Structures are given as structure tokens and as C-alpha cells.
Amino acid sequence: MTDLPKALRAVLAERSEVADPEVAEVRRAPDGTTKFALALGDGSVVEAVVIPMEGRTTLCLSSQAGCAVGCVFCVTGALGAGRNLTGGEIFGQYRVLVRTQALLGAPLNVVFMGMGEPLLNIPGIARAIELLAETVSPRRVTVSTSGIVPAIARLGELPRRPNLAVSLNATTQEQRARLMPLAARWDLADLLEAMRRYPLERGRRITIEYVMLAGINDSDEDARRLPRLLRGIPVKVNLIPFNPDPEFLPGLSTPDDARIDAFAASLAAANLNVTVRWSKGLEVSGACGQLRGRVPARPPARA
Numbered sequence: 158m159t160d161l162p163k164a165l166r167a168v169l170a171e172r173s174e175v176a177d178p179e180v181a182e183v184r185r186a187p188d189g190t191t192k193f194a195l196a197l198g199d200g201s202v203v204e205a206v207v208i209p210m211e212g213r214t215t216l217c218l219s220s221q222a223g224c225a226v227g228c229v230f231c232v233t234g235a236l237g238a239g240r241n242l243t244g245g246e247i248f249g250q251y252r253v254l255v256r257t258q259a260l261l262g263a264p265l266n267v268v269f270m271g272m273g274e275p276l277l278n279i280p281g282i283a284r285a286i287e288l289l290a291e292t293v294s295p296r297r298v299t300v301s302t303s304g305i306v307p308a309i310a311r312l313g314e315l316p317r318r319p320n321l322a323v324s325l326n327a328t329t330q331e332q333r334a335r336l337m338p339l340a341a342r343w344d345l346a347d348l349l350e351a352m353r354r355y356p357l358e359r360g361r362r363i364t365i366e367y368v369m370l371a372g373i374n375d376s377d378e379d380a381r382r383l384p385r386l387l388r389g390i391p392v393k394v395n396l397i398p399f400n401p402d403p404e405f406l407p408g409l410s411t412p413d414d415a416r417i418d419a420f421a422a423s424l425a426a427a428n429l430n431v432t433v434r435w436s437k438g439l440e441v442s443g444a445c446g447q448l449r450g451r452v453p454a455r456p457p458a459r460a
């Protein structure tokens with residue numbers, strides 16, 4: 158841009174970069190789910206996923222290059238903490254997915270359910286939501302948190318407020334502390350209160366994600382406690398049968414179908430809106446962190 162003053166060009170070159178993440182690997186499952194490992198400028202690798210749904214495609218983006226929350230059922234957690242992504246790096250994932258999958262103009266949902274805890278990177282996701290707003294309404298954007306209680310209120314104050322999903326996975330504080338060590342710093346009762354206070358658009362519900370682990374959080378007692386906990390909060394519950402990974406997550410297994418059905422039926426009988434969501438793209442290491450765990454970090458592409 159030779160029309161800019163030379164001194165300004167020097168500052169811009171020093172402080173900014175114009176680049177999209179680089180595609181390090183792509184895997185496509187028979188159901189159409191396409192998972193990308195994307196290399197950032199410093200060599201970090203993050204995941205982003207395209208999930209075809211009826212009438213609308215969902216893009217799942219990462220907010221951090223790793224995760225400090227350490228959920229025992231998650232490969233990203235097993236890989237450990239990583240840095241926050243900038244708003245540009247998050248938006249860059251969207252750009253790569255839309256360009257490579259020819260999705261420009263297609264009806265899209267965007268979910269922050271990839272690698273990282275989005276609410277430990279509010280500046281990054283707030284900027285990304287701003288950048289997305291030109292093409293994707295915040296009503297079509299969902300931020301999923303493991304339950305960083307003070308940040309839920311901050312998310313609710315954003316000028317472009319997204320939908321909220323909470324990864325709950327437990328029905329007691331002790332169980333949550335075993336499964337999600339960092340998130341359990343905040344008490345379950347405080348988390349439920351933060352959900353009650355979240356300013357929802359009319360007709361909207363908070364999505365509750367509940368990863369089902371055999372013998373850990375799938376008992377009849379859990380199925381009775383969950384509706385009691387959620388009473389009075391507008392929610393829809395997604396039961397997610399655990400996606401096994403013997404290499405990174407040994408010792409955890411998926412409940413059998415009968416147990417999952419009985420759990421879901423019990424929630425439905427208590428008037429909860431419940432759906433069982435089998436992980437899409439299992440054949441391509443579809444769950445969070447599973448592809449990244451198998452693609453090594455790259456040497457920095459840029460200083």
C-alpha cells in the first residue's frame with residue numbers, strides 16, 4: 158500500500174499480519190463432517206470442523222491452542238494449556254472453512270466448541286463475534302463454556318450477545334471436581350445461578366451438554382438429580398455419549414445404548430427437552446482435540 162506514509166507502513170509491518178491459518182491436515186468422514194487441523198503463524202495447531210446438518214451447516218471453531226481446564230474426558234484437556242487465539246486467528250478459521258468448503262452465502266451456525274475454553278479468552282471471542290457479524294448473526298453463534306462463572310456475566314454484557322451452552326457433565330459438585338478440575342473451582346450452585354441470570358433472547362434456551370461416561374455420571378440417581386438442578390432454567394439438554402480414545406483417554410468408556418436410552422427417557426419424563434447427540438465424524442477423530450493430538454505443532458511460519 159504505497160499510498161500510505163512510509164513510517165505508518167513500517168509500524169503496520171511491525172505490529173500486524175495479514176494471513177489466514179494454513180491447512181495442515183483435512184479429514185472427511187462419510188457423513189460429510191470435515192475436520193481441519195490449522196497451523197497458526199507461531200506454529201500452534203488448532204482444530205476447526207464443518208458439520209453438515211439439515212438445511213444449515215455448523216462451523217465449530219477453537220478459541221485457544223490447548224486448554225487448561227483439563228476435563229478428564231477430553232483430548233484437548235489431556236494435551237494441556239495453550240495460548241489464547243486473537244480475534245483474527247479465530248475469524249481466520251471461519252474464513253478457511255468457508256473458502257475451502259464453498260460455503261459463502263450458505264446458512265451457517267457458528268459454535269465455539271472446539272479447542273479451548275472460550276470464556277478464558279473473552280477479548281478474542283468478542284472480537285471474532287464482531288468480525289463474524291457481517292455474515293453470521295450473533296443469534297446464530299453459540300459459545301460453550303465449562304462453567305467459568307464470572308465470565309458468563311461478562312459474555313451476557315457483550316454488545317453482540319451470543320447463545321450460551323454449558324458443558325455440565327455432572328450432577329454434584331464432587332463429581333464435577335473429578336471430571337472438570339478447573340471449572341469446579343466455581344461451585345455448581347453459583348454456576349446454576351449464573352445461568353439463571355444470563356440474558357436470553359425471547360424463546361431461547363441455554364444448551365446443557367452432558368458427556369455420558371459409563372459408571373461415572375450415568376446412574377439413575379444422576380438422571381433424577383439433573384432435572385432438579387435445572388428446574389426453573391430454560392434449557393435443552395444434549396446427552397453426548399463419550400467418544401472413546403484409548404490412546405489419550407484410557408480407562409473411560411461409553412454407556413451402552415440401553416443405559417443412554419433409559420437416562421434420556423428419565424429426563425424426558427421430568428419434562429426436560431432432551432436429545433441424544435452421537436459425535437459426528439467419529440471416523441475422523443471427530444471429538445475435540447482428537448485430530449490436533451495426532452498432528453504435531455509446526456515450526457513458526459512467521460517471526
Ligand code: SF4
Pocket residue numbers: 224225226227228231232233234235271272273274303324445
Ligand atoms: S472439554 Fe472444553 S473446557 Fe474441557 S478440557 Fe476440553 S476444551 Fe477444555
